[in-house]
Amino acid sequence: MLPSHSNFSGKIHGGYILNLMDQIAFACASKHCGHYCVTASVNKVDFLHPVEVGQLLHLRASVNYTGKTSMVIGVRVESEDIKTGQINHCNSSYLTMVAKDDNGRNVNVPGLIINNAEGVRRYVRSIWRYDEAKQRKARFNEQTFKSEDYVKLLKEHNIKLEDV
Numbered sequence: 001m002l003p004s005h006s007n008f009s010g011k012i013h014g015g016y017i018l019n020l021m022d023q024i025a026f027a028c029a030s031k032h033c034g035h036y037c038v039t040a041s042v043n044k045v046d047f048l049h050p051v052e053v054g055q056l057l058h059l060r061a062s063v064n065y066t067g068k069t070s071m072v073i074g075v076r077v078e079s080e081d082i083k084t085g086q087i088n089h090c091n092s093s094y095l096t097m098v099a100k101d102d103n104g105r106n107v108n109v110p111g112l113i114i115n116n117a118e119g120v121r122r123y124v125r126s127i128w129r130y131d132e133a134k135q136r137k138a139r140f141n142e143q144t145f146k147s148e149d150y151v152k153l154l155k156e157h158n159i160k161l162e163d164v
């Protein structure tokens with residue numbers, strides 16, 4: 001990591017790491033399906049450890065799930081201190097990539113071959129994550145959401161409700 005990647009506090013900019021994660025997910029997904037892919041969605045990213053200038057960054061990616069035209073790519077980022085060898089887990093995330101043909105249409109991807117328990121865990125976890133996202137979307141649908149149902153909850157939070 002170079003000084004040019006750092007933010008005002010001298011640590012590596014989170015946005016730069018997200019950019020690298022997107023690139024590695026693209027490479028992994030495109031190589032799996034043999035087509036160029038676009039990023040449809042990026043799952044929550046928690047920054048667990050700051051990355052320092054001068055550290056090596058390891059990014060590992062795996063195809064965790066294959067749908068019809070989409071793939072979920074798991075990306076794990078670790079930093080390595082060159083002098084001490086200390087490795088820290090910086091963050092992990094899941095990116096959904098969709099394969100495109102030469103005309104920009106979504107195209108079917110080959111399914112995964114899973115041959116171990118870890119592969120099963122990752123696949124099932126992707127299904128759950130997708131279902132949870134669908135439920136969240138439905139729950140907070142603009143047409144059906146009723147703010148009055150949440151006034152009591154909001155009173156416990158750091159806001160002042162006016163005219164709701």
Ligand SMILES: CC(C)(COP(=O)(O)OP(=O)(O)OC[C@H]1O[C@@H](n2cnc3c(N)ncnc32)[C@H](O)[C@@H]1OP(=O)(O)O)[C@@H](O)C(=O)NCCC(=O)NCCS
Nearest residue numbers: 038039040041042066067068069070071096097098106130
């Ligand atoms: C994402 C995109 C490919 C979805 O395509 P679409 O034709 O509108 O939508 P579809 O409903 O047919 O979805 C295609 C697949 O993507 C999945 N998908 C779409 N949006 C998704 C999301 N937000 N999260 C997870 N999966 C998603 C669908 O589940 C479907 O998967 P499947 O084929 O494996 O069943 C399309 O909206 C797009 O091209 N977006 C812009 C992508 C881009 O430019 N990314 C770079 C960021 S600037």
